[in-house]
């Protein structure tokens with residue numbers, strides 16, 4: 093029997109825009125030999141019930157990720173800057189539209 | 191292992207435990223215990239295999255569906271099951287296994303699929319019984335998996351559960367039509383329920399005191415409820431549904447227990463379950479043969495597609511679908 097391993101094709105990440113006005117969101121991944129097939133497969137796999145009006149497929153190898161695990165010091169600089177949030181500021185009572 | 195590495199592992203284990211016990215989600219690139227990874231691979235692979243093997247008993251009736259409406263519905267359902275398999279193989283691949291490798295293991299009989307699919311679909315009413323009972327039992331099992339501690343598996347389950355509800359309803363509607371049809375149709379519906387009821391109850395797995403993986407899976411929050419708990423929930427859901435169908439559930443011991451506030455039901459024949467698991471069910475051999483044959487028959491399609499892709503990329507250095515990528519694509523964030 094022909095092993096399944098060799099013929100799976102590269103992995104693609106699929107992003108779907110569910111409707112106009114919203115951004116594309118990661119839906120999942122799939123295997124396909126090329127971009128055209130990846131798009132068709134993504135349509136059949138992720139939009140069988142009108143879940144999308146636009147699809148992006150990206151070779152999984154083209155995704156550059158921030159860090160090997162998802163809580164490293166990379167994001168630390170944001171942790172101690174509460175003054176970037178509006179709730180940090182005290183405003184006198186009764187002041188409106190602020 | 192050096193002392194530094196050992197300390198690392200202890201820290202990582204502590205981080206992992208903290209995320210899991212805080213109802214957080216473990217994501218693919220996080221550190222995880224080897225046994226957690228192995229358990230997930232085994233469970234997700236078995237689940238994926240079940241989805242694609244599960245296409246066979248129903249696909250058996252597509253050409254003989256009694257109306258165009260029923261045929262279109264059945265095709266859509268079987269196609270959904272293929273999709274469920276793909277979502278799940280995708281989730282498994284985030285754990286550093288290869289889909290091809292998992293399929294090879296299925297084909298070699300080294301990984302399992304749900305034993306429910308080793309029963310035959312003898313009549314059209316079986317399509318209804320599968321939708322109502324088999325998809326119904328699957329939903330009862332799968333809804334808690336939407337909160338599984340492993341992110342990609344949980345996300346796949348959310349997608350799957352949304353689609354399953356149509357599967358169950360179309361089966362129920364089909365049985366309802368038969369049950370309220372001619373006496374012969376009613377008898378056919380009853381016969382299907384008689385044959386599928388007990389195997390459906392077995393889908394929840396062995397009783398709690400014999401379930402080997404349960405405790406650890408609960409601690410890891412892969413599993414949320416015990417086999418017996420889910421089975422009981424399913425029985426309680428089905429009893430009133432069977433009444434509306436006008437069909438009887440084939441269990442003389444089934445009755446409401448006022449004190450427990452739930453239904454008592456009869457003893458399950460676990461020796462049958464073990465037999466089917468061991469490969470001695472009515473259709474084990476046929477299902478696996480058909481899967482292997484389908485895979486081999488599709489080889490030329492995969493090879494042709496790969497050859498086309500190779501030729502195309504040699505001819506154009508550009509993207510195969512240049513023109514669809516807009517400037518916005520570059521800003522994907």
Ligand SMILES: [Fe+2]
Nearest residue numbers: 241270271274
């Ligand atoms: Fe499914």
Ligand SMILES: [Fe+2]
Nearest residue numbers: 271325354357
């Ligand atoms: Fe289903």
